[in-house]
Amino acid sequence: xxxxxCGKCVKCGKEYAAVPDLTNCExxxxxxxxxxxxxxxxxxxxxxxxxxxxxxMWRYRxxxxxxxxxxxxxxxxxxxxxxxxxxxxxxxxxxxxWVKDDGxxxxxxxxxxxxxxxxxxxxEAGAKVIACSSTGNAASSLAGNAAAAGLKTYIFVPSRxxxxxxxxxxxxxxxxxxxxxxxxxxFELSKAAIDKWGWYNRNAAINPYLSEGKKTVSLEIMExxxxxxxxxxxISVGDGCTIAGLWKGLKDLYAIGFIDKLPxxxxxxxxxxxPLNRAIESGEDWYPMEENTLADSIAVGVPRNADxxxxxxxxSDGLVVNVSDAExxxxxxxxxxxxxxxxxxxxxxxxAGVKKLCEQGIIGRNDxxxxxxxxxxxxxxxxxxxxxxxxxxxxxxxxxxxxAFAEKGIVVE
Amino acid sequence: xxxxxCGKCVKCGKEYAAVPDLTNCExxxxxxxxxxxxxxxxxxxxxxxxxxxxxxMWRYRxxxxxxxxxxxxxxxxxxxxxxxxxxxxxxxxxxxxWVKDDGxxxxxxxxxxxxxxxxxxxxEAGAKVIACSSTGNAASSLAGNAAAAGLKTYIFVPSRxxxxxxxxxxxxxxxxxxxxxxxxxxFELSKAAIDKWGWYNRNAAINPYLSEGKKTVSLEIMExxxxxxxxxxxISVGDGCTIAGLWKGLKDLYAIGFIDKLPxxxxxxxxxxxPLNRAIESGEDWYPMEENTLADSIAVGVPRNADxxxxxxxxSDGLVVNVSDAExxxxxxxxxxxxxxxxxxxxxxxxAGVKKLCEQGIIGRNDxxxxxxxxxxxxxxxxxxxxxxxxxxxxxxxxxxxxAFAEKGIVVE
Numbered sequence: 001x002x003x004x005x006c007g008k009c010v011k012c013g014k015e016y017a018a019v020p021d022l023t024n025c026e027x028x029x030x031x032x033x034x035x036x037x038x039x040x041x042x043x044x045x046x047x048x049x050x051x052x053x054x055x056x057m058w059r060y061r062x063x064x065x066x067x068x069x070x071x072x073x074x075x076x077x078x079x080x081x082x083x084x085x086x087x088x089x090x091x092x093x094x095x096x097x098w099v100k101d102d103g104x105x106x107x108x109x110x111x112x113x114x115x116x117x118x119x120x121x122x123x124e125a126g127a128k129v130i131a132c133s134s135t136g137n138a139a140s141s142l143a144g145n146a147a148a149a150g151l152k153t154y155i156f157v158p159s160r161x162x163x164x165x166x167x168x169x170x171x172x173x174x175x176x177x178x179x180x181x182x183x184x185x186x187f188e189l190s191k192a193a194i195d196k197w198g199w200y201n202r203n204a205a206i207n208p209y210l211s212e213g214k215k216t217v218s219l220e221i222m223e224x225x226x227x228x229x230x231x232x233x234x235i236s237v238g239d240g241c242t243i244a245g246l247w248k249g250l251k252d253l254y255a256i257g258f259i260d261k262l263p264x265x266x267x268x269x270x271x272x273x274x275p276l277n278r279a280i281e282s283g284e285d286w287y288p289m290e291e292n293t294l295a296d297s298i299a300v301g302v303p304r305n306a307d308x309x310x311x312x313x314x315x316s317d318g319l320v321v322n323v324s325d326a327e328x329x330x331x332x333x334x335x336x337x338x339x340x341x342x343x344x345x346x347x348x349x350x351x352a353g354v355k356k357l358c359e360q361g362i363i364g365r366n367d368x369x370x371x372x373x374x375x376x377x378x379x380x381x382x383x384x385x386x387x388x389x390x391x392x393x394x395x396x397x398x399x400x401x402x403x404a405f406a407e408k409g410i411v412v413e
Numbered sequence: 414x415x416x417x418x419c420g421k422c423v424k425c426g427k428e429y430a431a432v433p434d435l436t437n438c439e440x441x442x443x444x445x446x447x448x449x450x451x452x453x454x455x456x457x458x459x460x461x462x463x464x465x466x467x468x469x470m471w472r473y474r475x476x477x478x479x480x481x482x483x484x485x486x487x488x489x490x491x492x493x494x495x496x497x498x499x500x501x502x503x504x505x506x507x508x509x510x511w512v513k514d515d516g517x518x519x520x521x522x523x524x525x526x527x528x529x530x531x532x533x534x535x536x537e538a539g540a541k542v543i544a545c546s547s548t549g550n551a552a553s554s555l556a557g558n559a560a561a562a563g564l565k566t567y568i569f570v571p572s573r574x575x576x577x578x579x580x581x582x583x584x585x586x587x588x589x590x591x592x593x594x595x596x597x598x599x600f601e602l603s604k605a606a607i608d609k610w611g612w613y614n615r616n617a618a619i620n621p622y623l624s625e626g627k628k629t630v631s632l633e634i635m636e637x638x639x640x641x642x643x644x645x646x647x648i649s650v651g652d653g654c655t656i657a658g659l660w661k662g663l664k665d666l667y668a669i670g671f672i673d674k675l676p677x678x679x680x681x682x683x684x685x686x687x688p689l690n691r692a693i694e695s696g697e698d699w700y701p702m703e704e705n706t707l708a709d710s711i712a713v714g715v716p717r718n719a720d721x722x723x724x725x726x727x728x729s730d731g732l733v734v735n736v737s738d739a740e741x742x743x744x745x746x747x748x749x750x751x752x753x754x755x756x757x758x759x760x761x762x763x764x765a766g767v768k769k770l771c772e773q774g775i776i777g778r779n780d781x782x783x784x785x786x787x788x789x790x791x792x793x794x795x796x797x798x799x800x801x802x803x804x805x806x807x808x809x810x811x812x813x814x815x816x817a818f819a820e821k822g823i824v825v826e
Contacts, residue, residue: 167791167797170804176805177805392588396592413541
């Protein structure tokens, strides 16, 4: 990989050769993949990119840590739509708002970007088996992307993972271990098994390539905005890997001169589980929290990528915002009703944060915002029905229909 | 619309001006939109198409029945991936096999194509409200596409519609009426309400524009195959509208000279509800059947678009195949495990049909086949779990993990 320099520890600065099965630094710190931007600038221009027909994350190959000979992974990951939402912008009181619907990835979440990268690197490493622990989406995305590539998977999920995600795993033929306990315990059992059997490791805070997959979401956002930088990009935060990846993509684009400034990040967490935002607010170290939220994908009491996430929020002069489960459910309804976008609870938490910051007057009519929806609402149907209620239920009878409309206060136009 | 001639009854041949709120012929027959292909040939070439950056169904505008001034609808409908599947082709004994994953549309089914068209035509008609009855997917796609466009919806679903689809409807803010009865009764109540209130009608066998949206699936397949025509295209069949639309797209491409022959269709229905295939097999008229299948989207005992569907299958010299629920579930697992594609039961029925025809030796090693997956498995999680089983469930304990692997016969690599 001519364009990749090394994996560098974010804690102690130690550098490692960028081999495919790179894990953490010996000091325990997480590695960051560093690039030769001078070389990349000679290889990639905006014009060259614009001429490409490939509409997947692999269109950004010069910025991705893979060998030139590594094939794109089989599923169509990335190039999710970025919708401009003038009606919702008006409702919230923003100058401009875009929604990036990453729930339209093949297994219905942003995590497909990291899993596709894991599959590409596992192939480079000659591995036949990949494993991970996950609150659900990393798991289902790994299972799907690996299945399409003909690789086996062992996947550890906490027992609270919603049925939709478990159904995906089973359908994709993964070996699934549902761990009766927290995400932390799930992570520990997966680590023990990976150590024991030497599987290729897709745990996001261990494998430094995964953020490099995730960063393609910001590469796309910027290209879709024709390189005009918004004031803010909002995203939900759990483990910390996704916001770190998002930031990495932006910094890469800045380093190669594709954008001339950096947006501020908005880190949205659930009130019931916000260890990273609490650390930013207090200016102190993070410490563990309970996992009290219905937004299962970001219910991470012990974030595994705290260092990179906190660095990203601070470097960007970012905002943090914590939202209640009720605010998350309201955001889910709002996105559905006004945008036709159906996000899972964790997926819409970024939008819930944007709404709250607008209501608090912290952002407003002069601001342009991109809100990333990280996962599809179909993964967690029970919570959607709880948020939005049940339909009218009647036999085939016009009289009963009229009565039901009257009872519900529906005035027919 | 310079390129549209009229709506022509498939039964009596009567022609109607192509106004936006066109419905059935006065004889009860269904209309087909007819085009001025000579004019279209002067407007659209393969080269012109290849140069387009728009990756939605609206890239085929010259072949769609909308005004030049009609804007594309907001959600990103169409241009779903067409995956070549050499491993599955080998497993089934086919020369080549492609899977078109239409479950990656914005509301997760092929029906988004028809609903986006309905929204475009409703806007042309100046309507503010759209209504339909549906087994589920037409409903959720209409709700989503209409919400994004700022239109209101009234939607009638049979009470058996899976929770995933109902959750989508409620999230998209539709007025939902769950009818305690069959699809037939659901259709009747919707018709009565539409007649009463004059809503824009998105019922697929009434509104002739909807097949024109659906046909974009075959326009895409052919462009994605670089205009090389496969021997067969397989799809699941319920109401009949989808296979009719698929066929219309192929005929359009043939008429303007983009393809030099036509593929044969494979019409796959559920054994427990196959009135159209039965009519083909017997050579007689179709007559109603019970709706006995878990593939809810194609459980249509009284198909509303029988005429067009039967015509399509016959014109294409098509094959018909009926599959059991067990075969549908097996196809769901097979697509998941080998392709990383998660289809809903009705969505994978086409693939189940292909598998069965291979096993029967009716198609085989000399044949190239495209199988369309029409909807996402996340819409019906309960059936997926029934098909694929439950995961291993243990606490964080390596000993228990080893024991569980041994019990399940999992040999770790």
